Amino acid sequence: MKIQGKLFLWLAVFMLAMAITYGVWSKEPAGTTALVLAFGLSVMIGFYLAFTARRVDALAQDDREADVADEAGDVGFFSPHSWQPLSLAVGGALAFMGVVFGWWLLFFSLPMLLVGLFGWVFEYYRGENRTQ
Known part of the structure; x- marks a missing residue:
């Protein structure tokens, strides 16, 4: 680093x-x-x-003196089939279009942004106090 x-x-x-x-x-x-x-x-x-x-x-x-293979291994877990980034992207696009066309468009984009954001963050947290 x-x-x-x-x-x-x-x-x-x-x-x-x-x-x-x-x-x-x-x-x-x-x-x-x-x-x-x-x-x-x-x-x-x-x-x-x-x-x-x-x-x-x-x-x-x-x-x-390190080789490329010295840093090999798992990078992390990435969700293979998540729809939440699409919701977040559509909500973000509508929010930015609200700046151009009118602030009233933010009323439609804010719920999409919140659903996408909270859905993506808590996608694998189902049930009470789930850790896996």
């Missing part, structure tokens, strides 16, 4: 340099603001990864 933290912190330095250069040359506030926000996001991610890297064991990617 150390290399990812360094990568994002270097990306933050680059974004700051580009934000300053773009802001001075173009004098356009929207692009400058976007680059400054990208700088902030890169700093947050880089700081988190660098902070977390001190608390976890060294991974294979931190070792220069």
